[in-house]
Amino acid sequence: MTALPPSTGKKLGLVIDLDTCVGCHACVVSCKEWNSQSQASPLADLDAYGPAPEGAFLNRVHSFEVTPPEGPPVVVHFPRSCLHCEDAPCVTVCPTGASWKRAEDGIVLVNEAACIGCGLCAWACPYGAREMDGAERVMKKCTLCVDRIHNETLPEPDRVPACVKSCPAGARHFGDLGDPGSAVSRLVAARGGVDLMPEQGTKPVNKYLPPRPRDRLGGFSDESPLARYLDPVTDGAGGFLGWLDRSLGRLGGRP
Amino acid sequence: MRWRPRWRVRWTGRARFRHPRAQEVRPEAHPRPHADARPGRPLKGPHLGYPLGPEDLLLTADGAPQRLDKAFSWEAPLAAHGMMHMVISNAHAGDPYPIDTLFLYMANMAWNSSMNTAGTMAMLTDRRADGEYVIPRIIVADAYSSEMVACADLVLPDTTYLERHDCISLLDRPICEADAVADAIRWPVVAPERPGHAGVRPFQSVLLDLGHRLGLPGMVAEDGGPAYRDYADYIVTHQRRPGIGPLAGWRGDGTEAGRGAPNPDQLTRYIAAGGFWHEAIPPEARYFKPWNAAYQDWATARGLQDRATPYVFNLWLEPLRRFQLAAEGHGPRQPPEHLRARIRAAFDPLPVWSPPFEDTAVNPAEFPLHALTQRPMAMYHSWGSQNVWLRQIHGENPLYIPRAVWEAEGFGPGDWAWLTSAHGRIKVPVALMEAQNPATVWTWNAIGKRPGAWALDPAAPEATRGFLLNHLIHELLPPRGDGLRWANADPVTGQAAWYDLRVRIGKAPHPGPEPRVEAQASPVGTGPATVAHGARRA
Numbered sequence: 001m002t003a004l005p006p007s008t009g010k011k012l013g014l015v016i017d018l019d020t021c022v023g024c025h026a027c028v029v030s031c032k033e034w035n036s037q038s039q040a041s042p043l044a045d046l047d048a049y050g051p052a053p054e055g056a057f058l059n060r061v062h063s064f065e066v067t068p069p070e071g072p073p074v075v076v077h078f079p080r081s082c083l084h085c086e087d088a089p090c091v092t093v094c095p096t097g098a099s100w101k102r103a104e105d106g107i108v109l110v111n112e113a114a115c116i117g118c119g120l121c122a123w124a125c126p127y128g129a130r131e132m133d134g135a136e137r138v139m140k141k142c143t144l145c146v147d148r149i150h151n152e153t154l155p156e157p158d159r160v161p162a163c164v165k166s167c168p169a170g171a172r173h174f175g176d177l178g179d180p181g182s183a184v185s186r187l188v189a190a191r192g193g194v195d196l197m198p199e200q201g202t203k204p205v206n207k208y209l210p211p212r213p214r215d216r217l218g219g220f221s222d223e224s225p226l227a228r229y230l231d232p233v234t235d236g237a238g239g240f241l242g243w244l245d246r247s248l249g250r251l252g253g254r255p
Numbered sequence: 256m257r258w259r260p261r262w263r264v265r266w267t268g269r270a271r272f273r274h275p276r277a278q279e280v281r282p283e284a285h286p287r288p289h290a291d292a293r294p295g296r297p298l299k300g301p302h303l304g305y306p307l308g309p310e311d312l313l314l315t316a317d318g319a320p321q322r323l324d325k326a327f328s329w330e331a332p333l334a335a336h337g338m339m340h341m342v343i344s345n346a347h348a349g350d351p352y353p354i355d356t357l358f359l360y361m362a363n364m365a366w367n368s369s370m371n372t373a374g375t376m377a378m379l380t381d382r383r384a385d386g387e388y389v390i391p392r393i394i395v396a397d398a399y400s401s402e403m404v405a406c407a408d409l410v411l412p413d414t415t416y417l418e419r420h421d422c423i424s425l426l427d428r429p430i431c432e433a434d435a436v437a438d439a440i441r442w443p444v445v446a447p448e449r450p451g452h453a454g455v456r457p458f459q460s461v462l463l464d465l466g467h468r469l470g471l472p473g474m475v476a477e478d479g480g481p482a483y484r485d486y487a488d489y490i491v492t493h494q495r496r497p498g499i500g501p502l503a504g505w506r507g508d509g510t511e512a513g514r515g516a517p518n519p520d521q522l523t524r525y526i527a528a529g530g531f532w533h534e535a536i537p538p539e540a541r542y543f544k545p546w547n548a549a550y551q552d553w554a555t556a557r558g559l560q561d562r563a564t565p566y567v568f569n570l571w572l573e574p575l576r577r578f579q580l581a582a583e584g585h586g587p588r589q590p591p592e593h594l595r596a597r598i599r600a601a602f603d604p605l606p607v608w609s610p611p612f613e614d615t616a617v618n619p620a621e622f623p624l625h626a627l628t629q630r631p632m633a634m635y636h637s638w639g640s641q642n643v644w645l646r647q648i649h650g651e652n653p654l655y656i657p658r659a660v661w662e663a664e665g666f667g668p669g670d671w672a673w674l675t676s677a678h679g680r681i682k683v684p685v686a687l688m689e690a691q692n693p694a695t696v697w698t699w700n701a702i703g704k705r706p707g708a709w710a711l712d713p714a715a716p717e718a719t720r721g722f723l724l725n726h727l728i729h730e731l732l733p734p735r736g737d738g739l740r741w742a743n744a745d746p747v748t749g750q751a752a753w754y755d756l757r758v759r760i761g762k763a764p765h766p767g768p769e770p771r772v773e774a775q776a777s778p779v780g781t782g783p784a785t786v787a788h789g790a791r792r793a
Binding site: 025026037049050053065135 | 631632633636637643645647650688689690711712716719781782783784785787788
């Protein structure tokens with residue numbers, strides 16, 4: 001019911017590295033911090049100090065365990081936020097035009113003044129990336145910190161989304177994924193970045209870099225990789241301790 | 256396993272990325288600890304330090320510990336950080352002496368900062384036969400309605416970091432940057448004293464005021480007035496030694512770095528720079544810092560040290576050998592007989608490993624699992640560890656169980672388990688975790704809250720589905736029949752043995768947390784139902 005732009009000048013988005021994300025939630029907290037102060041409705045937290053607290057977040061981290069048929073289980077931390085899809089079903093489903101995609105840079109936004117809180121967009125999004133503000137009853141979503149990235153009152157290095165700025169692991173990258181020469185596009189090419197659930201046909205702009213295979217140390221083993229270095233290094237007069245003993249003996253006049 | 260920080264190993268990679276700070280690496284370069292408290296006089300030196308031998312221990316004339324926590328006594332000779340975890344237990348036992356007032360700041364010793372939590376709460380509220388409390392007066396300064404606040408006679412409410420000055424100082428734990436020296440301040444963005452908050456002051460300023468009112472040396476000016484107006488004044492004008500103060504930036508006339516006279520304009524300069532000061536390390540000084548003359552000279556000029564101190568890697572630690580010699584009977588200062596054998600074994604001057612005490616004190620077959628905790632990473636990204644966002648990320652904590660144990664005990668989703676140590680047992684919710692050592696169970700630290708604490712609803716999941724492992728860890732080792740109290744700590748450094756814990760586990764027939772701790776009264780009520788800062792929508 002709301003039209004997507006036929007094309008966008010840029011395709012701004014995130015590249016999220018699942019290999020280096022440690023699941024620390026710095027991106028979650030800094031996103032909540034920035035976007036609970038800068039937007040018209042503030043990502044309300046309901047029952048904030050009660051038995052069932054529930055607030056709106058634009059970015060969450062889910063932690064999964066992967067248990068492969070061979071080799072040790074692996075924990076994968078998966079940050080989830082709006083992927084700013086080229087064929088965004090959350091936009092076309094919107095009955096009022098509140099949900100829209102910007103022609104100039106491809107960011108998907110919500111015009112809160114036009115949002116009636118019907119929630120259709122959240123149903124249409126296959127990624128669960130939209131959350132209702134429980135107090136204002138308007139739909140909230142990642143804006144790529146649109147009020148940071150083009151904000152000339154901020155120092156230039158700060159003109160990136162809050163989640164990217166705060167990630168201590170360097171696992172989040174921001175840029176123009178429509179430009180094949182951009183740093184993020186080259187990163188995606190080098191690391192085999194993937195679309196999330198491509199079968200949904202949403203053409204997400206954000207990309208995920210898959211976890212690298214773990215070192216196998218010549219096959220899975222319970223043995224510590226350091227074990228081979230822990231064998232005794234001295235036998236009688238040989239080895240390091242033997243050398244040390246002889247050296248100390250020379251210094252101290254011991255036999 | 257006990258961690259013994261005998262060596263700060265500085266191999267090349269670590270030296271490359273280690274941020275500069277005022278830190279000596281050799282025990283010999285540190286001051287000795289001091290406890291020569293006399294009314295009206297300051298200590299002759301810092302209360303913490305590194306003893307180099309028995310002569311530096313803090314003992315009374317008859318050999319008893321001078322400090323309440325027994326740090327720097329024969330029980331923990333190199334307890335360079337003090338032994339916070341023994342303060343309440345020792346005060347309650349009157350060992351080495353009773354006290355009349357316990358004054359705590361920013362330490363939740365009635366809950367997650369103590370071993371033996373239930374026992375600690377009992378000690379804090381225990382009464383003598385005459386009706387007086389065993390610890391008669393407890394004063395607590397805290398910004399939150401913590402579990403410790405519930406045990407206090409006098410609460411000094413602190414401000415948040417938004418309402419006060421702070422310095423993140425090179426003398427303590429500064430902000431870090433491998434190729435620069437840097438420090439930072441906070442300054443109030445909300446006036447602490449505002450309508451509805453009459454008389455509110457940041458606690459650091461209150462401490463300075465208390466020091467002045469008590470007439471403590473260094474806190475009183477020559478005219479009898481306070482030596483420092485408030486903490487902001489202290490940050491700028493206090494000098495650790497001539498020219499060296501809490502903040503390194505813009506000293507003297509504003510052009511000096513690291514060393515220089517106090518600059519009354521210093522905080523203004525920090526605020527103009529966004530709160531931070533940094534200066535790049537010269538390129539030639541960025542490598543092999545402990546042995547690089549360029550770095551050593553630069554660090555000396557900046558006041559991080561007073562002379563070039565290239566790091567000498569001591570394979571043989573002479574200070575340890577001096578204690579060992581005493582245990583072997585040499586020298587005038589001798590350990591008590593019950594500690595002699597332990598000191599002789601533990602103070603090996605060469606690198607050694609020894610099994611955890613708990614492994615030798617309890618039967619590993621009876622308690623086959625290790626249990627440990629870690630602090631959630633999310634908590635490190637906020638000034639307070641408890642707020643309405645974090646509790647939605649970590650509002651409850653299951654015990655994570657490896658598959659072998661999960662299947663052997665017949666656990667299923669939603670189950671609860673009894674977890675038992677040599678000291679006690681708790682009932683906890685369990686969850687399966689595959690990526691885990693098969694002999695270890697673990698959980699998040701400090702998620703569990705006492706009902707009614709932290710301005711939470713008493714039915715909050717932190718109280719109903721969160722728990723502390725602390726209940727299972729005693730501050731003392733199991734009694735040995737000798738009538739002595741043996742601290743559950745490293746015999747060299749006094750480090751609390753949190754990670755020595757051994758447990759066994761079994762399925763619990765019914766859910767629900769144990770022990771059940773009575774709800775505490777909240778002096779601040781419960782937090783608001785809805786938090787929506789900055790709403791502007793009509």
